[in-house]
Amino acid sequence: MISVDAFDLKILTALQDDGRLTNQELAELAGLSASQCSRRRMRLEEEKVISGYHADLSSEALGFGVIAFIQVGLATHSPDNSKRFRALVNRIDEIQEAYSLTGDADYVLKAVLRDLKGLSNLVNDVLMPHQSVAHVRSSIVLDRLKESAKLPLRDLKAG
Amino acid sequence: MISVDAFDLKILTALQDDGRLTNQELAELAGLSASQCSRRRMRLEEEKVISGYHADLSSEALGFGVIAFIQVGLATHSPDNSKRFRALVNRIDEIQEAYSLTGDADYVLKAVLRDLKGLSNLVNDVLMPHQSVAHVRSSIVLDRLKESAKLPLRDLKAG
DNA sequence: TAAGACGCGCAAGGAGCGTGCAAACAGGAT
DNA sequence: ATCCTGTTTGCACGCTCCTTGCGCGTCTTA
The missing domain is CATH 1.10.10.10 (Winged helix-like DNA-binding domain superfamily/Winged helix DNA-binding domain)
Incomplete structure (x- = not known):
């Protein structure tokens, strides 16, 4: 342990x-x-407690103006279909995070894009037409209050 | 520039x-x-193109078993109320990311917790009772397909 | 074409890294 | 208490790596 x-x-x-x-x-x-x-x-x-080190880049400085959350419902819930969808998500670099969730949507994706055209392209030309996908609903981020990946170690007991 | x-x-x-x-x-x-x-x-x-460097820690190894997305609607949309809510979000370490969004919910939060008790505590004892908050809906992450903060620099033109 | 500005590689002095080693410590058995 | 054993520590040292000064080549502008 x-x-x-x-x-x-x-x-x-x-x-x-x-x-x-x-x-x-x-x-x-x-x-x-x-x-x-x-x-x-x-x-x-x-021991992989530290899994890696990463530089944090400024999306503003590099011209990424749009962050979006995209809720996706799958066409069917067969293992094959999930597999296809996961493969799709994995090869799209604009998708930073992807999770399957409890609740109405099957998956939620977080994507970073240069502009709204980029979002439109992702949603309408890549996600929607894909055979594994049934419906898509996207929300655009208006303001970032907080954005990190830090774990709350503060109250962790040694052991 | x-x-x-x-x-x-x-x-x-x-x-x-x-x-x-x-x-x-x-x-x-x-x-x-x-x-x-x-x-x-x-x-x-x-030039703050690189805004920092961070070690990536394994939530599994450190005993964080629950990730949740929490959608929050504010009681009123007055500047004061927003300010109160932002201050609340900022001082809760379990909340890694927080955004205001287009669409039905005012804010979406991503939180990392030790267990479901931690989530219950955050939602029922911290967020719900807060004066700035009207309603809260949380979804638990079942599976992480992808989780990074990398920008898609691949096709970026030099300039 | 001359002059300035810029970006490059090289070299050297200094800082940082990690292994060997012996001392300090902790815990269990007697 | 006392010994014994395994672990963790700080220090020393050889080695790598960092960064700054310098001179050179290139590109731009007058």
């Missing part, structure tokens, strides 16, 4: 905020030596 | 995949020298 103690939690919290912290900076934050942080970080990476 | 050329795009794409790449690795991928990659990376950081 994976065990994560209080030092690990400090390291994880810090790296969640800044993924390029050096072991020495980590050492100060965690109250440990740099070598020990290096060792712990390697362990956490090997 | 921010200008991003083909080299920058290669660097951004690479760092989006692995935020801890060394300048030398970056140099190989971009076909540039390490020093030049260092300079370009610093420029992209200063």
Whole structure:
């Protein structure tokens, strides 16, 4: 079983905020030596508690003006059809997130696009015509209050 | 104006995949020298094209078993009420993402929780009783097909 | 064509990394 | 209490990597 103690939690919290912290900076934050942080970080990476590091890019600076949530209902719920839909979703880079949900829609997708034309193209020319898809309803994001992938480690008990 | 050329795009794409790449690795991928990659990376950081670096933690490994999308309708649409709601959202760490949307709901939130008790607590004890909130509807994520924050830089023109 | 600005690679000094090692510590059995 | 064993720690050191100064080539503008 994976065990994560209080030092690990400090390291994880810090790296969640800044993924390029050096072991020495980590050492100060965690109250440990740099070598020990290096060792712990390697362990956490090997155990896949840390699954990766990513640069966060500014969608505004790079000209992505539209974010949309797209609710999708499948034509049938056969395993084959789900498989086809998943394959479709996987090869569309504009779709950042995709989930199957409880409630009315089968799937919800979050997509980033350059403009409304991009959204129209995705919805009308890619999703709608696909054999696996029955209906599609999209909502455009008006304002982003918060957008991160940080886990709330705050109250996690060591163990 | 921010200008991003083909080299920058290669660097951004690479760092989006692995935020801890060394300048030398970056140099190989971009076909540039390490020093030049260092300079370009610093420029992209200063210009906020790269807004940060983050470690990606495994929610499974750390015991977060529930992801939910929560649609929220506000009691009134006064500026004051919106402000109150935004402040509430901001101080709840379990809420990773929050957007205001076109369509029926005013806001949609994405929350990560330890278990269903955590979700119940958030919805029934925190969101519902809040003065700014009129109604709440939550959907639980059954399956994650895709979850990233990568921008589709693939077809971006340099300029 | 001359002059300035820009972007490049190279080199070197300095910072950061990770492994070996011995000391400190924790916990169970006697 | 005391010993024994396995784990975790900090330090030292060789090695890699980072970043800045520098000189060169190229492109633009007057």
